[in-house]
Amino acid sequence: MMSSFPLVSFLITLMLASRVCTHGENRVDDTDGNPLRTTAQYLILPLSPRSNGGGLLPVPVKLQPLCPLGISQSSVKALTGLPVSFSYPYAIMDTYVNEMEAINIEFKSDAWPGCEEFSKYWEVDESSSASEEPAVLVGGKSTERNSWFRIERKEPFYGGVAYKLTTLTGTIGTVPGPLGQAPQLVLTNDDCETSLIHRFMIVHGDTPATTSRQEKLGLRMFPFY
Template identity: 70%
Template sequence: MSSFPLVSFLITLMLAAAVCTQRPEHVLDTEKNPVLTTAQYLILPYSPRNGGGLLPVPVKLLPLCPLGISQSSVTALPGLPVSFSTPYVLMETHVHVMDYVNIEFRSEAWPGCEEFSKYWEIDESSSASKEPAVLIGGEKRVQNSWFRIKREENFVGGNAYKLTTLAGTIGTVKGPWKNAPQLVLTNDTAKTFLVKFRKVHGNLTATAPTSRLRMFPFY
């Protein structure tokens, strides 16, 4: 009996296993559904005891622009929604773990600095600190506007994630506005900002009225 059919079967089995191993893992939202580029999400702290969502806020008193990103210390304030996209046009609508994505605020309520885009970026200016701020004003195809979503292995359930870049991990430090947590690029694991993604259903404008947002009411 020829051994060719058996060898062929084994090769096919190995190739199938390799494909399954390399299949990209979906980023999941709080309802355990895949995160999509066609929807909007709130980025919230993984633990509900650790404050609310994210808002555009100045990173220093002067100049106010470009805006940075701070977390509300008020748990009930969910922040502004974001959308995810890829730096280059792809047909894929699912966001996968370790994909490079752009993150963009999606809200008509805005505190100012309208001349800047709403894409996130890492501050690469000459005045940036050792832990540079995450700012608003990025560009889709520029690498300092590329973020990755990585699942945190130490948490059961697979819904705790951290944001990373080519240069490090996104964490928080005390910001200039009443010490509200401010997003920065860091290599200090103690500062890592663990997050989850809640899909937006309907219009969130009412949760962040323009008049209040202009006063940075994230406390």
């Protein structure tokens, strides 16, 4: 009987070759049409019918206890939120963010509203007290599967492209949060609640002071952000 090892080896080689051939065709683009990079920082600006189009900020998902913090969209359009970085949870040489590949998302800001004992990695709440639509929190671990997200291309949006965030178990959407009913990120299977992202704005290294002022202003405005 022929050994199955050569067949398995061939299939693995074929899969790797296919990934190399299609690499670059499924890269996520930023607002300027450039590929999203793991070496840069970005502001995520979702499209939400419940908001005027601000960025994402760490905020409490309930009044007691305040920690860990959740993630909500600012109801003030001028507040573009806090920058994030994208990284892969496994060893990979690619510095570009590709669609449908598992990534970690981490806030990158010195301005912070508290709960410093938690990491700034995003995660889906898997605690025993989590609701049917668990909140997206900060405090995750890059190696844990509930901290793995994917960026998926959606329908064309006003001449551009809209994206959505997904996980292994569902899609990231929004529900009215406890603070001013601002859109709060949750894991959902309801298509009507899907949060579409229409802008990944790169944070350029030559404008840190402006970004820092916006970050601090947004965090000072709690809970009226």
